[in-house]
Amino acid sequence: MNENLCTVHNLATGYRLPRRPTYVVTQGLELSLASGELTCLIGPNGSGKSTLLRTIAGMQPPIEGRILLRGKELKTYTQRELSRFLSVVLTDRVDVGFLSSYALVALGRHPYTGWSGRITPDDDEIVRWALNAVGADELTHRYVTELSDGERQKIMIARALAQEPQLMLLDEPTAFLDVPRRVEIMQLLRKLALETGKSIFMTTHDLELAIRSADRICLLSMDGRLQTGVPEDLILRGAFEETFHSEGVRFDREKGHFTITEKRGTRIFLEGRGIGFQWTQRALEREGYVVTESKRAARAVVRVLGGGKGLHWKSSIGERELTHGTLEDVLARLKGDL
Amino acid sequence: MLNSSEGNVRRSQKVMNGNAAMTTQWRTLSSLGFPVLIILLFALFLLDLSLGSVRIPAKSIIGMLFGREPAQDTWLKILHLFRLPKAITAILAGAALAVSGLQMQTLFRNPLAGPFVLGINSGASLGVALVILWSGTVSQTTLFAGLGFLGDLGLIIAAGLGASMVLLFVLMVSRRVQNVMTLLILGLLFGYATSAVVSILLHFSIAERIHLFISWTFGSFGGVTWKQLKVLVPILLLGMVMAFISVKSLNALLLGEDYSRSMGLHVKRARLWIICTTALLAGSVTAFCGPIAFIGVAIPHLGRSLFNTSDHRTLIPAVVLLGGIIAVVADIVSGLPGTQVVLPLNAVTSLIGAPVIAWIILSRRNLRKTFAS
Numbered sequence: 234m235n236e237n238l239c240t241v242h243n244l245a246t247g248y249r250l251p252r253r254p255t256y257v258v259t260q261g262l263e264l265s266l267a268s269g270e271l272t273c274l275i276g277p278n279g280s281g282k283s284t285l286l287r288t289i290a291g292m293q294p295p296i297e298g299r300i301l302l303r304g305k306e307l308k309t310y311t312q313r314e315l316s317r318f319l320s321v322v323l324t325d326r327v328d329v330g331f332l333s334s335y336a337l338v339a340l341g342r343h344p345y346t347g348w349s350g351r352i353t354p355d356d357d358e359i360v361r362w363a364l365n366a367v368g369a370d371e372l373t374h375r376y377v378t379e380l381s382d383g384e385r386q387k388i389m390i391a392r393a394l395a396q397e398p399q400l401m402l403l404d405e406p407t408a409f410l411d412v413p414r415r416v417e418i419m420q421l422l423r424k425l426a427l428e429t430g431k432s433i434f435m436t437t438h439d440l441e442l443a444i445r446s447a448d449r450i451c452l453l454s455m456d457g458r459l460q461t462g463v464p465e466d467l468i469l470r471g472a473f474e475e476t477f478h479s480e481g482v483r484f485d486r487e488k489g490h491f492t493i494t495e496k497r498g499t500r501i502f503l504e505g506r507g508i509g510f511q512w513t514q515r516a517l518e519r520e521g522y523v524v525t526e527s528k529r530a531a532r533a534v535v536r537v538l539g540g541g542k543g544l545h546w547k548s549s550i551g552e553r554e555l556t557h558g559t560l561e562d563v564l565a566r567l568k569g570d571l
Numbered sequence: 572m573l574n575s576s577e578g579n580v581r582r583s584q585k586v587m588n589g590n591a592a593m594t595t596q597w598r599t600l601s602s603l604g605f606p607v608l609i610i611l612l613f614a615l616f617l618l619d620l621s622l623g624s625v626r627i628p629a630k631s632i633i634g635m636l637f638g639r640e641p642a643q644d645t646w647l648k649i650l651h652l653f654r655l656p657k658a659i660t661a662i663l664a665g666a667a668l669a670v671s672g673l674q675m676q677t678l679f680r681n682p683l684a685g686p687f688v689l690g691i692n693s694g695a696s697l698g699v700a701l702v703i704l705w706s707g708t709v710s711q712t713t714l715f716a717g718l719g720f721l722g723d724l725g726l727i728i729a730a731g732l733g734a735s736m737v738l739l740f741v742l743m744v745s746r747r748v749q750n751v752m753t754l755l756i757l758g759l760l761f762g763y764a765t766s767a768v769v770s771i772l773l774h775f776s777i778a779e780r781i782h783l784f785i786s787w788t789f790g791s792f793g794g795v796t797w798k799q800l801k802v803l804v805p806i807l808l809l810g811m812v813m814a815f816i817s818v819k820s821l822n823a824l825l826l827g828e829d830y831s832r833s834m835g836l837h838v839k840r841a842r843l844w845i846i847c848t849t850a851l852l853a854g855s856v857t858a859f860c861g862p863i864a865f866i867g868v869a870i871p872h873l874g875r876s877l878f879n880t881s882d883h884r885t886l887i888p889a890v891v892l893l894g895g896i897i898a899v900v901a902d903i904v905s906g907l908p909g910t911q912v913v914l915p916l917n918a919v920t921s922l923i924g925a926p927v928i929a930w931i932i933l934s935r936r937n938l939r940k941t942f943a944s
Contacts, residue, residue, distance in 0.1 A: 319833075341834065350818065
């Protein structure tokens, strides 16, 4: 049974400013984070994701409400207790100068070491375990400044791990990374949650990846509403559309991603199967055409033929039919003749 | 000696990049650096005692230090009254400035920070300027008559008071501000304000007093007597012990204040401790030796560059030794051995030190890693 590590009750986040009214970002938040689970916090820019994360991390005080960590009020924790319970990976880029990856991860032992920060053999073992857990063994002796963004992010996660927290909070750990690196980091976090029993809570903009990897998703909308659940439940409930509703963008419930909609586009009838069909549809939609299911309403017909290397297209407008070798040709013809 | 061992480090790094064996070898070589620096410091200390307007052979120096009678009686007087306190002051002041510069660079995460970014020297110079330039009630004769012990003491007290006032101001502000950068900007503005006041005082002052003030701003290790050393030495040693105690905080602060806080560091307390340490070290050196430029900014870079690390557990002892070494070298050169002329200390530290250290850092090509963006 997963233990409940963090409960947020009627929480209002925001900023208290001197001599000005308090700026409230979100209020009335209810949330709970369980051990062994990866939870992704998703929401539009400016909805208060980072503020919520920072408030749970104790980096800024809540305006209202309670945050319970293992049943105990956050504000009753001393700084050292808190640093042994939770660790963070922030969006700030750290410039540590001449530190090896090992030395940087070893800084994560700060809450446990003595006055000089000396690393004992026990600490050493944990640092090496953390480096190994994120798959960064071969980076151990490299200087942090020489690492790529993806490698550096792994080291920052290892540093957070070395703090031996029960709760890990990560602010957009996949930002600035390429797609394979994002998938890798997400898989890594999921594996860590599962294997070490930590609760991992992260913000992200990577919807599809979050839907695929997270045990639980929290959707924070612009009006401050927080919906929590298993990803698929949220999709079926239509929570994504609600959260991200905006002009020109539509959430595709079947595929689990956003599509760009242009309502006044020219209708095109598309015929074909498989991956060729799928990407042709994407290309047409990107160009602003509407792929319809009735041949009557369509002004043009595009057929996807063959497969693999023999893939080609036929487009017909009225009586004229042409054959194309690439989608670029197809789009050029449609643009020219319609 | 140091250079060749460091060269080996670089070569071995190239050969075995990313290899576990590298670190062990690197560690042994870099720990070799410390004995080399200690020997170098001691040798330069003896050289500083031996060179000057009168040359005393190193053999006699060592003999005198162990209580033996020198070949000439005047040598003992020169050594005891002038050179020994001067050399001790140089080593301690250099070390103190280097440590406080390192602390400020880490606290503000800024490679251009130094011991005086908080405006400690501005406060001291304002204090001294007020005493020298504005003390209208003191007639000229008493001013110059008292220039012996009492005059110096007056300047020390004035500089110390000025520096303390700035410290109080900074501490009051630092309790309020969230962001440490605000302190940096306030320190800068405070520096401009005080130099404005000083220039007004200069404008309405007479030539002799202006000269006196200017020569204070040149800096000197020579003015410190044994009696004053009894005050200065304990203060500087205390400051350095305080700096050693702060290594863990300084290392955490490398990651920035948010991360340090998340790792359990009490950031405001650590900031207070570091500022007090710096004020104690830089403030007292400025009070006794004048505002000595350059060492505080450059030595931390030299330390990082030679030891290839940002870990303060290595850096603090490294900059203590390097600061002492560079200050003694500057003292030797400013004395222009064999002549009666003495060059302004600040001119020497900057003119000779800057190119040398620039050359070392550029030839090691690793400065950019220190504060890469």
